[in-house]
Amino acid sequence: MSDLPTSQPLDTAEAVNQARILMQALPHMLRYDESVVVVKYGGHAMGDEETARNFARDMVLLEQSGVNPVVVHGGGPQIGVMLQKLGIKSEFADGLRITDKATVEVVEMVLAGSINKQIVGYINNEGGHALGLCGKDGKLVTAKKVERPAQDGKPPVDYGFVGEPDKVDATVLEQILGRELIPVLAPIALGVEGETFNVNADTFAGAIAGAIAAKRLLLLTDVPGVLDKDKKLIKRLTIGEIPGLIADGTITGGMIPKVETCIYAIEQGVEGVVILDGKIPHAVLIELFTDHGAGTLITR
Numbered sequence: 001m002s003d004l005p006t007s008q009p010l011d012t013a014e015a016v017n018q019a020r021i022l023m024q025a026l027p028h029m030l031r032y033d034e035s036v037v038v039v040k041y042g043g044h045a046m047g048d049e050e051t052a053r054n055f056a057r058d059m060v061l062l063e064q065s066g067v068n069p070v071v072v073h074g075g076g077p078q079i080g081v082m083l084q085k086l087g088i089k090s091e092f093a094d095g096l097r098i099t100d101k102a103t104v105e106v107v108e109m110v111l112a113g114s115i116n117k118q119i120v121g122y123i124n125n126e127g128g129h130a131l132g133l134c135g136k137d138g139k140l141v142t143a144k145k146v147e148r149p150a151q152d153g154k155p156p157v158d159y160g161f162v163g164e165p166d167k168v169d170a171t172v173l174e175q176i177l178g179r180e181l182i183p184v185l186a187p188i189a190l191g192v193e194g195e196t197f198n199v200n201a202d203t204f205a206g207a208i209a210g211a212i213a214a215k216r217l218l219l220l221t222d223v224p225g226v227l228d229k230d231k232k233l234i235k236r237l238t239i240g241e242i243p244g245l246i247a248d249g250t251i252t253g254g255m256i257p258k259v260e261t262c263i264y265a266i267e268q269g270v271e272g273v274v275i276l277d278g279k280i281p282h283a284v285l286i287e288l289f290t291d292h293g294a295g296t297l298i299t300r
């Protein structure tokens with residue numbers, strides 16, 4: 001008999017049904033047992049408080065099931081709101097925020113400060129033990145400036161303090177994983193000159209997943225996955241099909257760093273990447289622990 005509080009008298013048929021649902025998860029749990037799953041939690045997927053709490057519960061359930069979740073979060077929309085409040089103009093080119101000195105200070109404050117600690121708080125409040133870090137901690141991610149020279153008739157872009165991961169030192173993560181601690185990582189990195197770099201959260205998640213050879217990388221966003229020209233979900237893609245979809249304009253904007261991340265992560269040894277709608281309650285559990293895959297699965 002459980003000593004947890006129950007609100008309902010026992011309905012045997014309902015209880016058996018619940019047990020059956022739990023048993024359906026068993027083969028999936030065995031498949032991911034002790035493996036690392038990197039979950040990128042995008043700013044658009046964060047939604048309201050209930051969505052955020054559901055996400056936190058999912059991470060605790062993964063940890064309790066023997067999976068090692070690593071959370072990498074974004075916060076693009078939240079950075080946009082803060083920049084607007086402060087009267088700082090902001091522009092994107094090919095899905096990356098052009099980041100001057102004033103902007104990078106706000107980006108660090110929002111990502112490594114408020115959003116990181118909010119996610120840590122929710123996970124811990126749901127019974128987990130989350131640890132909030134950014135790429136600077138333990139030299140986890142060292143970045144170099146993103147350079148975009150003139151190409152295909154497009155003018156060069158100076159992205160300022162936007163970095164791309166150059167080196168990942170996973171020592172700090174290796175100390176954390178397998179100890180019932182859930183790392184929550186903000187995509188801020190250190191440059192070799194000691195400067196702070198703003199790294200796209202998808203790119204950051206891909207670099208982490210590649211460095212620790214994660215079994216799965218899940219990219220949670222606000223669309224069902226990669227959509228075709230008729231806005232229909234593409235359920236499976238190979239990395240070889242992606243460049244053509246960018247070239248013909250099917251994939252644009254913020255989806256570009258996402259699919260580029262998929263190519264990188266898979267080439268580094270990640271078995272599969274899934275782009276899925278993080279606003280669906282328990283999207284991560286549906287993807288990992290049920291027979292119903294969610295979103296677009298990208299493989300070699």
Ligand SMILES: Nc1ncnc2c1ncn2[C@@H]1O[C@H](COP(=O)(O)OP(=O)(O)O)[C@@H](O)[C@H]1O
Nearest residue numbers: 042043044221222223226227250251252254255
């Ligand atoms: N082919 C495509 N399929 C799905 N979304 C696409 C596609 N091309 C561009 N997008 C855009 O990419 C967005 C997701 O990227 P982004 O806004 O950066 O999300 P996040 O904040 O979750 O990282 C979608 O909301 C959509 O507007």
Ligand SMILES: CC(=O)N[C@@H](CCC(=O)OP(=O)(O)O)C(=O)O
Nearest residue numbers: 042043074075076096097200201
């Ligand atoms: C260089 C760059 O564009 N950095 C992003 C970092 C946050 C992010 O990627 O958040 P989402 O995952 O919510 O989009 C930015 O400044 O918005």
